[in-house]
Amino acid sequence: LKADYIVTMNEKNEILLNAEVIFDKKILKVGYNLDDSPAVYLGKNSVLMPALINNHTHLEFSANTTTLNYGDFISWLNSVLENREDLFLECSGKCFKNAVDEMKKSGICAFGEISSSGNDLKYLTKQPLKVIYFNEIIGSNPAVVDMLYQDFLARIEESKKYENEKFKVAISIHSPYSVHPILMDKVIEIAKKENYIIQTHFMESKAERKWLDEGKGEFKLFFEQNFKLSKPLIKPVEFIRKFKDTKTTFVHCVHANEKELEEISKINGYISHCPVSNRLLNTGLLNLEKVKNKYIDYTVATDGKSSNYSLNLFKEIRAALLMQTELHPKYLAKDLLKSVTINAAKSLGLNNGSIETGKDADLISFKLPDKIKDIENLPLQIILHTNEVNYLYINGEEINL
Amino acid sequence: LKADYIVTMNEKNEILLNAEVIFDKKILKVGYNLDDSPAVYLGKNSVLMPALINNHTHLEFSANTTTLNYGDFISWLNSVLENREDLFLECSGKCFKNAVDEMKKSGICAFGEISSSGNDLKYLTKQPLKVIYFNEIIGSNPAVVDMLYQDFLARIEESKKYENEKFKVAISIHSPYSVHPILMDKVIEIAKKENYIIQTHFMESKAERKWLDEGKGEFKLFFEQNFKLSKPLIKPVEFIRKFKDTKTTFVHCVHANEKELEEISKINGYISHCPVSNRLLNTGLLNLEKVKNKYIDYTVATDGKSSNYSLNLFKEIRAALLMQTELHPKYLAKDLLKSVTINAAKSLGLNNGSIETGKDADLISFKLPDKIKDIENLPLQIILHTNEVNYLYINGEEINL
Ligand SMILES: [Fe+2]
Ligand SMILES: [Fe+2]
DSSP, rough: OOEEEEEEOOOOEEEEEEEEEEEBEEEEEESSOOOOOOOOOOOEEEEEEEEEEEEEEGGTTTTSSSSSSSSSSHHHHHHHHHHHHHHHOOSSSSHHHHHHHHHHHTTEEEEEESSHHHHHHHHTSSSSEEEEEEEEEOOOOOOGGGHHHHHHHHHHHHTTTTBBEEEEEEEEOOOTTTBOOOHHHHHHHHHHHHOOEEEEEEOOSHHHHHHHHSSSSOOOHHHHHHOOOHHHHSSSHHHHHHHTTTTTEEEOOOOOOOOHHHHHTTTEEEEEEHHHHHHHHTTOOHHHHHHHTTTEEEEEEOOTTOSOOOOOOHHHHHHHHOTTTTHHHHHHHHHHHHHHHHHHHTTOOOOOSSSSSTBBEEEEEEEEESSSSSSHHHHHHHHOOSOSSSSSETTTTEOOO | EEEEEEOOOOOOOOEEEEEEEEESSSSEEESOOOOOOOOOOOOOOEEEEEEEEEEEEEEEGGTOSSOOOOOOOHHHHHHHHHHHHHHHHHSHHHHHHHHHHHHHTTTEEEEEEEEEESSTTTHHHHHHHHHHHEEEEEOOOOGGGGHHHHHHHHHHEEEEEEEBTEEEEEEEEOOOOTOOHHHHHHHHHHHHHHOEEEEEEEEESSSHHHHHHHHHSSHHHHHHHHOOSSSSOOOOHHHHHHHTSSEEEEEEOOOOOHHHHHHHHHOOOEEEHHHHHHHHHHHOOHHHHHHHHTTTTTTEOOOOTTSSOOEEEEEEEHHHHHHHHTTTHHHHHHHHHHHHHHHHHTTTTTTTTOOTTSSBOEEEEEOOOSOOGGGGGGHHHHHHHOOOOOOEETEEEEEOO
């Protein structure tokens, strides 16, 4: 393939003009005049770049549009508890298909799915995108810890049956406030043994901060009413340290403090930034500058339709670009493209996210509305003007959009 | 017409469920079971509300997509100077049509157009939306003040020929830093005599703040190089006071201070908030809470495609909702709907923007993806899920979308 702009996302962040890529399942060559037979030209103002990766979603909740209560984290959580079963029931084949279709059209080749029930398993094994399937554990009541653990193991086993080149099993520990430390330890042990990638929600809300620090605040009433839990089970730093020697993404981190960011950095953890979700639940805005200052690689993800109106990742990074008003749009734009390609690939242990020899041929192509005068502006203009892609290749195969 | 949700935007901000509106050119009745003949039902999850009003645009620049340089106000300004003539030449019939079509599809019935050249006049007199046509004056060089003024008068006269029910003439003074005070006075005098509505850009950038306060900063070099101007021509507060006894909208005001907001409030001025434009030029985020505390009515507008990727007003208020992270999403959502209906109508002197007996029948209808459990959530859900409308009525007439 030949395009006007090839955004490689390689180590040097190179952008190649009027260049070519040759691939089968993997990328074979990148450069100029590579072959005797002329490359297929993608057209005027065409961009070729690595396909996007949405590293944190909850497709089980895809039936939600106007049901859940936005604007406040605790009201939202209550509305999730109240409507969860109904929303799960409403989401079967068609609903999952719409969710995957929306991602596909926006150029997503792979996603990290948090599964709390296993409802999403069947559909996800039969669709064309790559999936890292995080079986999630949640539960803090010691009386049922064992039952929950058995159910978790059963879900792991079930999902393992479907493992293949495009479908990988992983695990998720819901959060420091909702999982009993005994369960955490057991599950992390499995992850280490089996080399499972991990995700966990961390410091999403002020309420979580207050609860874990002082055992007070809005969570106190919430836990007493719903789970008969009267004090937090673990200190935040202790929680982070449990993930040493694993590949873990900490999702949200809006209210993480310096010390915690440092701990995440020490264990080479990733942070997943979900700006629209955070805004709709009114939990605040992640300080990306602090994250970068600790040398933590961040990804941007949509979270589920439980807290977003869309799973389109171009729209999500455009939202991030608009919302992060403290950062320079041009430089932030470059970072945001990294966050949904190479960074997300690393966080999920995938061999894609950049256009380099040997990487999986997971590519997208689309056209800009006009030419770019100064190539420095390309990342920003891509984010402003792109909603859907013209072509999506996964392992070198063109996917029907 | 009958809809599931009628968002009236009246003084009490009423939302009526399963109610009806009867209209010819004007709205005749609003309520329940109004007529013997049954009303046309707009369907499940339908919303009927006042059509939107984009009070500040520059359609002359609609040819821009990737040409102008974003990320920094001064670089942007330089790129405008460099590309202005080319962009104007590129924008003729088709280009204006695309711009108006995009607004129309997003439910806009009226807009405030800033015209610096008159290029946009012909097309705008031949399209179905209401236009407040702001003839703009710009120029600070005393030597050419008179010539500029004559040209301005000629444009006013020309545009007056087209005045009708849907097309009104108005004036714009570009900004406190770019118009000579003598010109300001002359033009404001005309506005007062002829009852022309006024718009002016004000305190858009930090550079403007520094220049007007101290005659220093990035603007100093810019003015010296481009306009042989070595010091600012007017103090900000003095500038605002010139607009006493006129109906004036101050556009941007990102860097306006408390004192200036107070002065704007005193003269009953409006503020137009263009969050995407401000973000792309990296000029900062308007503090809406301060604006509200001074009892100033604000509007949200797209500005031109010179500093935006879209003229869709639903997308613009969604951007505002995401970007204004300090404000509660649910209450901000209500405010944002006001900003693009009743507030914008007042700022442009239009008899629309709310569903009340006697108002112009400027209405839109669209459908939400699902029902709303708690009506408190309706404004937020409208902003999240609406991109285009199903019906647009202007003066009671259905407009082809
Ligand atoms: Fe999540
Ligand atoms: Fe403007």
